[in-house]
């Protein structure tokens with residue numbers, strides 16, 4: 001995911017379009033493996049916005065795989081992330097935004113793209129909107145099985161207790 005910037009750097013207003021597609025199977029963050037189910041496609045443009053700042057903006061599209069948080073079935077979801085990064089080849093202090101220092105005529109975007117993906121990784125995914133989850137008693141996947149624990153859930157002693165609490 002290398003951007004060649006020799007021409008863009010030359011003058012303000014110069015723009016370069018880019019598109020990268022890369023198969024990334026897995027990235028490791030701390031102790032977690034993050035799995036992909038499709039290629040990572042990055043599209044965007046880099047623009048020289050003056051003051052020796054290059055603005056790289058675009059979108060990341062991919063398909064990721066994680067476990068449904070209710071039933072723990074492996075589930076694939078699409079991930080769409082917009083990003084905007086600013087780079088300069090001279091150190092620029094700014095309270096409002098981060099301006100990343102680079103040198104030479106190239107920027108390797110890959111670590112920044114991976115970082116955006118990690119930051120936007122879906123927190124809780126569902127295999128389907130009405131996933132019924134797993135039975136907390138027997139562990140059966142309630143999307144595919146009916147278990148016999150249901151009767152116990154309506155415990156008559158509990159309903160008496162509930163009524164007592166209501167009257168409090």
Ligand SMILES: [Zn+2]
Pocket residue numbers: 068069070071072073126127128131132133
């Ligand atoms: Zn599920």
Ligand SMILES: [Zn+2]
Pocket residue numbers: 135136137138139140147148149150
């Ligand atoms: Zn059960």
